[in-house]
Amino acid sequence: MTGAAKGEGGRTLFIHMGQPKTGTTWLQAALRLSRDALAAQGVAYPPAPGGEPDDPAAITSGNGKGLLDGPQALAARLAEAKDARAALFSSERLQDALLDLPDPSFIAHEAARAGFARIEALLFIRDPVEHAASLGQQRVKRHGATEGPDALIARFDQPARAAEAIARIAALDGTAGVRARLTVRNYSVCRRALLPELAAWLGAPPELLRAPPLARANRALTRSELALQLRLNRALADAPDAAARIGADAFCQRVPDIPAGQSADPFRASPEAERRMLARLAPAMARVDAFVAPEHRYRPERARPPAPSPEAAAGHMFDDAQLDALAGGVADEVLRLRAELARLRAAPEQGLGARLLARALLRRLGMLARGRAR
Numbered sequence: 220m221t222g223a224a225k226g227e228g229g230r231t232l233f234i235h236m237g238q239p240k241t242g243t244t245w246l247q248a249a250l251r252l253s254r255d256a257l258a259a260q261g262v263a264y265p266p267a268p269g270g271e272p273d274d275p276a277a278i279t280s281g282n283g284k285g286l287l288d289g290p291q292a293l294a295a296r297l298a299e300a301k302d303a304r305a306a307l308f309s310s311e312r313l314q315d316a317l318l319d320l321p322d323p324s325f326i327a328h329e330a331a332r333a334g335f336a337r338i339e340a341l342l343f344i345r346d347p348v349e350h351a352a353s354l355g356q357q358r359v360k361r362h363g364a365t366e367g368p369d370a371l372i373a374r375f376d377q378p379a380r381a382a383e384a385i386a387r388i389a390a391l392d393g394t395a396g397v398r399a400r401l402t403v404r405n406y407s408v409c410r411r412a413l414l415p416e417l418a419a420w421l422g423a424p425p426e427l428l429r430a431p432p433l434a435r436a437n438r439a440l441t442r443s444e445l446a447l448q449l450r451l452n453r454a455l456a457d458a459p460d461a462a463a464r465i466g467a468d469a470f471c472q473r474v475p476d477i478p479a480g481q482s483a484d485p486f487r488a489s490p491e492a493e494r495r496m497l498a499r500l501a502p503a504m505a506r507v508d509a510f511v512a513p514e515h516r517y518r519p520e521r522a523r524p525p526a527p528s529p530e531a532a533a534g535h536m537f538d539d540a541q542l543d544a545l546a547g548g549v550a551d552e553v554l555r556l557r558a559e560l561a562r563l564r565a566a567p568e569q570g571l572g573a574r575l576l577a578r579a580l581l582r583r584l585g586m587l588a589r590g591r592a593r
C-alpha cells in the first residue's frame with residue numbers, strides 16, 4: 220500500500236460519507252469482508268457501534284454511526300484505531316452529520332490530538348433524476364412515505380448538500396495543522412467500478428478489497444411490491460417500522476433478486492416535476508461540477524416519461540417466492556408482537572399504555588392479514 224494509507228508524513232483519517240443510494244451498503248459489506256486485509260496494510264476499519272452480525276458478509280449500515288456527534292464521540296471512535304497508521308469510517312449519514320454541525324472545526328482538532336495529519340473524505344454523488352427516483356423509492360421502502368414521486372422529488376436536494384459538503388471540507392483544510400481533502404465521484408458514471416474507486420482513494424491495490432457475494436445489497440422494489448408497500452405505509456402510518464418489516468424488508472431479504480418477468484419500479488416523477496427539479500438544482504450542480512473531475516460531473520439528463528414495467532399491462536404480479544416472503548413478513552411481525560405482549564403481561568410495571576399500544580398494533584396486523592386494512 221502506498222501514499223496516504225501507508226501513513227507517510229503522519230496518520231490518515233478516511234471518512235466515506237455517502238451520499239445515500241450510491242452503493243454505500245454494498246461498499247460497507249466489502250469493507251467488512253476486507254477488514255483483516257486492510258488491517259494488515261495498516262488501515263483500521265473499527266466495528267460498528269453496538270456490534271455487528273457474525274456473518275462477515277451480512278448487510279450493515281457501516282461503522283460511522285455517531286462519529287461526528289461531538290468532540291468526545293469522535294475522540295472515542297478514533298481511539299479504537301490508536302495503533303493503526305490509518306482509520307476508516309463509513310456511513311451514508313456522515314454527509315448530513317457534517318452539514319448539521321454548527322462548527323465542524325472540532326473534527327480537525329480531535330484528529331490532530333489523535334495524531335492524524337490528514338483527513339481524506341470520499342463522497343459519491345449521482346445524476347439527479349435517477350438519484351431522486353431511487354431516494355424516493357427508499358423513502359417508501361424504509362421510512363413510511365405515502366406520497367407519490369412528484370411530491371418527493373420536490374424536496375430532493377442532494378446536489379445542494381454535496382456543494383455544501385465540498386465547502387465544509389475545504390474550510391477544514393489547515394485547521395489545527397491537519398490537511399483535509401474531499402474526493403467526489405459520480406456513482407452514475409462508476410457504479411460498475413466502485414471497488415477500484417474505493418481502493419484508489421485508499422491508496423490500495425484494487426485486489427485488496429473483496430466484493431460481497433450479492434451483486435446488489437439493497438435491491439429496488441418491483442411495481443407490485445411498491446404498490447403494496449405504499450398501502451402498508453398508509454395502513455400502518457403510526458408504525459412505519461412495522462410496515463417496512465412486513466413488506467420491503469421481507470421482499471428484499473427473502474427474495475434478494477428481482478423475480479423473472481418483473482422489473483424494478485423506476486418510481487419516476489412526471490416530466491414536468493423533473494424539469495422543475497433540474498432547474499431548481501442547476502446552481503448547486505454547477506458548483507459541484509466546478510470542483511470535480513470532468514468525467515465525474517453531473518451528466519445532462521432529460522425529463523422524460525418512464526418506460527412501462529413488464530408487468531404493468533397484467534396488473535399486479537407476485538410469484539410464489541414473493542408471496543412466501545410477504546407471508547413470512549406478516550408472520551414474523553405477528554410473532555414479534557405476541558412475544559412483546561407476553562413480556563408486557565409478565566411485567567406489569569411497564570404500564571398499561573405500552574400493553575394497549577402493542578395490542579393495537581397486533582389488531583392492525585390482523586386486519587392487514589385479512590385484507591381489511593384501510
